[in-house]
Amino acid sequence: MNFDPTVFWQALTSDTFRQGAITAIALTVVAQLTAVVIGLVLAVMRGSGNRLLRGISWTYVWIFRAIPTLVQLLFVWNALPQLFPSLVESWFSPFLAAWLALSINEGAYMAEIVRSGLLAIDEGQQLAARALGMTPLSVFRRVVLPQVIRVIIPPTANEFITMLKITSLASAISLQELLTYTQQSISITFRFAEYYAAAAIYYLVIVSVFMAFQAWLERRFLWSSQRGGGERRFVTALRGMGAR
Amino acid sequence: MTDHKPLLDPALLGAEVVEPVSTVASGPLLEAVDIRKRYGRNEVLRGVSFGVERGDVKAVLGPSGSGKSTLLRCLALLEPIDSGQVRLEGRTVGVRSSGRAARLPERELAHQRRDIGMVFQRFNLFPHLTALGNVMLGLTEVRGRSKAEAAQVAGDMLERVGLGARVRFYPSELSGGQQQRVAIARALVMNPKVMLFDEPTSALDPELVGEVLAVMEELAREGMTMVVVTHEIGFAKRVASRVIMMDEGEIVEDGTPTEFFGSPRHERTRRFLEAVH
Numbered sequence: 001m002n003f004d005p006t007v008f009w010q011a012l013t014s015d016t017f018r019q020g021a022i023t024a025i026a027l028t029v030v031a032q033l034t035a036v037v038i039g040l041v042l043a044v045m046r047g048s049g050n051r052l053l054r055g056i057s058w059t060y061v062w063i064f065r066a067i068p069t070l071v072q073l074l075f076v077w078n079a080l081p082q083l084f085p086s087l088v089e090s091w092f093s094p095f096l097a098a099w100l101a102l103s104i105n106e107g108a109y110m111a112e113i114v115r116s117g118l119l120a121i122d123e124g125q126q127l128a129a130r131a132l133g134m135t136p137l138s139v140f141r142r143v144v145l146p147q148v149i150r151v152i153i154p155p156t157a158n159e160f161i162t163m164l165k166i167t168s169l170a171s172a173i174s175l176q177e178l179l180t181y182t183q184q185s186i187s188i189t190f191r192f193a194e195y196y197a198a199a200a201i202y203y204l205v206i207v208s209v210f211m212a213f214q215a216w217l218e219r220r221f222l223w224s225s226q227r228g229g230g231e232r233r234f235v236t237a238l239r240g241m242g243a244r
Numbered sequence: 245m246t247d248h249k250p251l252l253d254p255a256l257l258g259a260e261v262v263e264p265v266s267t268v269a270s271g272p273l274l275e276a277v278d279i280r281k282r283y284g285r286n287e288v289l290r291g292v293s294f295g296v297e298r299g300d301v302k303a304v305l306g307p308s309g310s311g312k313s314t315l316l317r318c319l320a321l322l323e324p325i326d327s328g329q330v331r332l333e334g335r336t337v338g339v340r341s342s343g344r345a346a347r348l349p350e351r352e353l354a355h356q357r358r359d360i361g362m363v364f365q366r367f368n369l370f371p372h373l374t375a376l377g378n379v380m381l382g383l384t385e386v387r388g389r390s391k392a393e394a395a396q397v398a399g400d401m402l403e404r405v406g407l408g409a410r411v412r413f414y415p416s417e418l419s420g421g422q423q424q425r426v427a428i429a430r431a432l433v434m435n436p437k438v439m440l441f442d443e444p445t446s447a448l449d450p451e452l453v454g455e456v457l458a459v460m461e462e463l464a465r466e467g468m469t470m471v472v473v474t475h476e477i478g479f480a481k482r483v484a485s486r487v488i489m490m491d492e493g494e495i496v497e498d499g500t501p502t503e504f505f506g507s508p509r510h511e512r513t514r515r516f517l518e519a520v521h
């Protein structure tokens with residue numbers, strides 16, 4: 001077998017790979033969080049009594065779920081500056097373009113996830129909150145939202161992981177993320193296995209940290225008096241991960 | 245109950261000084277005037293009228309599907325009515341006071357609901373909050389109390405319904421009877437003028453019914469105005485000042501417990517009482 005451990009190790013510990021990983025993580029987090037907010041707004045619009053709002057929400061999900069992510073990415077990076085010349089400026093970076101495209105795209109998926117979360121909540125919850133004299137906003141914030149969050153943690157964590165992998169598409173718009181660096185290194189050295197393996201290790205580690213975070217979050221939303229203060233800690237969740 | 249502190253304590257609840265009865269408009273505290281309500285083609289309430297005097301307990305009996313829950317939801321302003329009125333202390337609530345009778349926007353309805361407490365058949369406690377959190381929520385969100393103040397008042401109320409040792413427990417960790425007592429405390433702590441109970445013991449195991457009825461009886465003794473939908477004949481006989489029989493969206497009988505159970509005038513009441521006995 002022709003696998004050079006030193007090349008692999010160099011790639012793994014190189015500054016460029018670390019830089020690429022940091023960019024990938026940053027893009028994943030900001031794009032996914034933005035998508036959660038977009039999804040929340042769309043899901044609430046979808047459930048509202050207003051036909052126009054429902055229609056807008058439905059149309060958004062229809063369009064952005066149908067068009068391939070890569071097409072949306074290329075559109076935002078290449079076509080938008082043509083349509084809006086003010087975007088030709090240097091501040092419209094590949095990172096910004098990727099953030100915009102990926103969160104708009106993912107927002108459509110999150111809308112469906114949040115919508116099913118809203119449907120999962122017992123109607124009696126809102127009835128009881130309204131009977132107390134709580135205003136609609138208060139009912140949503142204090143009663144509906146916490147319960148929706150609990151329901152959507154597992155599917156959203158899944159989306160986070162998918163998002164991390166989708167960020168590699170941004171190499172197509174010259175964003176300097178993990179896959180871009182990998183391919184640049186390969187084009188110089190022609191060592192495929194070593195560099196792909198190093199990139200794979202990075203993805204594995206990042207996903208593992210996401211999973212630990214998910215375990216910690218789920219524990220926070222257990223709603224049990226048995227959940228001691230120590231159990232809330234991130235490290236404990238990390239340790240508990242293997243046991244799940 | 246473990247202690248003898250009253251459930252209703254104006255000082256603790258921060259109630260406004262109770263007005264002398266003479267200054268309050270005479271007549272029922274809560275009144276339903278010819279309430280009609282349909283779901284699609286299904287006419288669920290066909291002109292329901294009755295009044296509850298201050299301090300009275302009205303028991304509502306009737307077969308399943310007769311519209312009892314719908315009636316309570318309408319009285320609690322949780323559901324719009326097609327026609328008729330809900331009056332609280334002589335004032336029509338739920339609609340604009342001037343001009344055409346249009347339903348108030350949800351925000352304004354919320355304000356009026358503070359005076360009406362409701363307890364549900366399936367408790368409807370908030371699963372993400374502890375017993376204390378459940379009772380505190382209305383105080384912080386609706387009454388604008390500080391967290392510390394709310395915790396104090398809510399803790400005290402839970403103590404009164406015999407759950408002082410359970411304040412930190414989540415609903416999933418409580419028995420049905422305990423959950424329903426938390427639900428009663430949650431409504432009571434808002435200091436409502438009237439309490440509506442929708443079959444509060446129907447979802448409970450038989451051995452847990454007593455503890456909930458005990459709290460309700462105590463509440464009645466202390467003068468709370470109550471409307472109680474129930475199948476507990478014993479409770480109705482003991483506690484109610486008047487008993488109503490509902491059937492197919494209408495009130496078919498309305499009398500004192502003695503009249504109602506002793507010599508029901510209506511054939512449908514007689515048949516119903518035979519069935520539940």
Ligand SMILES: Nc1ncnc2c1ncn2[C@@H]1O[C@H](COP(=O)(O)OP(=O)(O)O)[C@@H](O)[C@H]1O
Nearest residue numbers: 283286288306307308309310311312313314315
């Ligand atoms: N939200 C609703 N939508 C449509 N129909 C309803 C709704 N709530 C109640 N109903 C109907 O109204 C009738 C009376 O129901 P309900 O008030 O729950 O009766 P009860 O509490 O006396 O058993 C039933 O036929 C029921 O199917």
Ligand SMILES: [Mg+2]
Nearest residue numbers: 312313314443
């Ligand atoms: Mg019912």
